Amino acid sequence: MTFCLGMKCEEGLLAIADTRITSGTELSEAKKISIHQYEQHSMFILTSGLRSLRDKAITYFEERLRDEHNLDRMFKAANALSEEIRRVRVEDKEWLEDGGLHFDLHCIFGGQLAGDTETHLYLIYPEGNWVEVRAATPYVIIGESRYGKPILDRVWRHNKGLDDALRVGLLAFDATKTSASDVDYPVDVVLYRPDSFEMREQRLVREDLEPLRQYWQQAIEDAAEGARKPVAPLVERLMNAPPAHTHYGDNGK
Numbered sequence: 080m081t082f083c084l085g086m087k088c089e090e091g092l093l094a095i096a097d098t099r100i101t102s103g104t105e106l107s108e109a110k111k112i113s114i115h116q117y118e119q120h121s122m123f124i125l126t127s128g129l130r131s132l133r134d135k136a137i138t139y140f141e142e143r144l145r146d147e148h149n150l151d152r153m154f155k156a157a158n159a160l161s162e163e164i165r166r167v168r169v170e171d172k173e174w175l176e177d178g179g180l181h182f183d184l185h186c187i188f189g190g191q192l193a194g195d196t197e198t199h200l201y202l203i204y205p206e207g208n209w210v211e212v213r214a215a216t217p218y219v220i221i222g223e224s225r226y227g228k229p230i231l232d233r234v235w236r237h238n239k240g241l242d243d244a245l246r247v248g249l250l251a252f253d254a255t256k257t258s259a260s261d262v263d264y265p266v267d268v269v270l271y272r273p274d275s276f277e278m279r280e281q282r283l284v285r286e287d288l289e290p291l292r293q294y295w296q297q298a299i300e301d302a303a304e305g306a307r308k309p310v311a312p313l314v315e316r317l318m319n320a321p322p323a324h325t326h327y328g329d330n331g332k
Contacts, residue, residue: 080261081222082252083111083125085187086244087200087212088237091272092189093244095252096125099263112267113137114278115144115190121276122156122190123269127222128183128205129175132167136184139163151194153201154211160188161207168205185221190271190278198273220251226258227251241270249283253292264288 083096096111109130115122124140126133140163150156168182175182186203200212202219212219214237220227230251235244245268255262264285271278 080259081111081127082227082255082259082262083127083187083221084227084231084248084251085125085189085200085202085212085219086235086248087189087198087214087217088239088241088244090241090244091270091275092123092198092200093241093248093271094123094125094187094189094269095248096267097252097256097262098265098267099261100130101261106263108265110267112269112280114269114280115141116276116278117144119193119276120144120150120190121271121278122153122188122192123271123278124160125187125221127185129180132171132182132184135171136160136164136167136186139166151192153188153190153192153195153199156190156192157188157199157201157203157209160186161203161209164203164205165207168207187219187221191273191276198271223255223259223262226255230254241272245270249288249291250295253288253295 080101081097081099084094086093094112098108098110100107100109111126113124115124124137126137140160143159143163144150147159150159164184164186167184172182182205184205187200188203188209189198189200191198200219201209202212202221203209217237218231218235228251231247235247249266252266256264264283266283266288267280268283269278269280
């Protein structure tokens with residue numbers, strides 16, 4: 080499994096990805112973010128799924144970037160990446176199925192090209208179709224999404240800043256790391272500001288994030304303890320409820 084998160088706000092884009100790779104019982108580490116930066120073209124790709132499919136699709140896409148010079152809008156680049164994903168699907172699908180595997184490549188694709196007036200963020204499915212991430216739902220997760228999603232749904236909004244994105248995104252990662260054994264440090268983070276055409280990247284290791292983990296753990300414990308007062312009337316009702324009757328069968332006899 081993996082944790083890849085793309086976030087969009089008025090100040091730009093933020094991407095976060097863990098680096099844990101699982102192959103059967105073997106664990107290893109590899110980047111899940113690739114940056115494609117040249118002149119006024121700034122893009123990042125996050126991937127989940129079989130590593131071999133990811134490497135092949137991105138290699139094809141990079142070749143296409145070198146050969147084609149008309150990709151001046153992000154939607155055109157998203158279409159190009161989608162076509163290369165379909166190409167890999169056609170080439171490898173039969174062999175994957177023979178090996179008991181399925182084509183499961185998902186991508187988060189974000190950035191800005193010379194013809195764009197704003198940043199764009201897309202989720203690209205294994206079939207090659209895509210949806211754009213917009214202000215109403217300003218984030219997308221691929222891989223393990225169950226544990227980080229509640230934090231993002233509660234507090235992340237498009238009108239917040241990139242510093243908020245990093246804070247909330249890392250809390251979503253921490254929630255996922257705590258509950259999913261196949262998501263782990265280090266964490267790669269990419270930031271992009273509109274019209275800058277410069278991607279900023281950092282790798283954060285366990286020691287970098289330990290202060291945040293400790294703070295969040297204590298904050299959760301304090302919040303749970305603070306819930307005693309609103310829950311007290313419910314405890315009282317439960318304690319004073321009449322004894323439950325045992326029912327046998329569907330007819331209550």
